[in-house]
Amino acid sequence: MIQEEEKIDHTKKEEILNQIKIKRERSLEEDNQEFFWIKSEGEKKLATENLVVGNQVYKEKLITKKGTEYRLWDPFRSKLAAAIMNGLEEFPFRNKSTVLYLGVSTGTTISHISDIVGPSGIIFGVEHASRVARDFLDRVATHRKNIIPILQDARKPKEYFSVFGKVDIVYVDIAQPDQTEIAIANCKMYLKDRGFLFLVIKTRSIDVTKPPKQIVEEEIQRMKPSFDILQTLDLHPYDKDHAIVIARFHN
Incomplete structure (x- = not known):
């Protein structure tokens, strides 16, 4: 009898989770013009409208629907996509947005943000590691006119000579x-008042001896004097021991 009740409870839980997923997908599909749910291989997958038609960044699948080309956005390769899949509530990236992105790596996530902000938006992409910076320049920045590469250490925001004005969003993945x-220092210099910070917290890069949840909470406490914390998301199963904090800056 107990086993039967547990089975029913598990079935109900699965039904509720599926309903939440369907509701979220419908809401995003109807209300959000920044990213899309595109049917591929029998299921809806996250995608952005390709700013550079025919161009791939990380061998992602390109799909054309009604004359528009989309790039599938892999949440196992992009922490912002993982956040969307895990229930991101605030998505301030828009057409014409200005973004400061710290730690662009080889350019997977920034390329999708480039799709979203469009030709009238600007992304200042900071990367210090020379090898990945070369890949980023070759694969992404040379093809996308709305990305301004900055080959500089994120610890030295005063030396970003290419950044002009204040930005709407700071995205940090270092x-x-x-x-x-580092994120706070960059925000104080370049983020608009009430602008958004997306901070990826790589707990194992901070302290391998503490539980990840404790580290995330400690980092949030560091943010609170300058930010209103909007949401914190664990990025499992897409990234292990990673979280993303979405916050709003008050200068």
């Missing part, structure tokens, strides 16, 4: 023990 302090 593997450093002081990543939160």
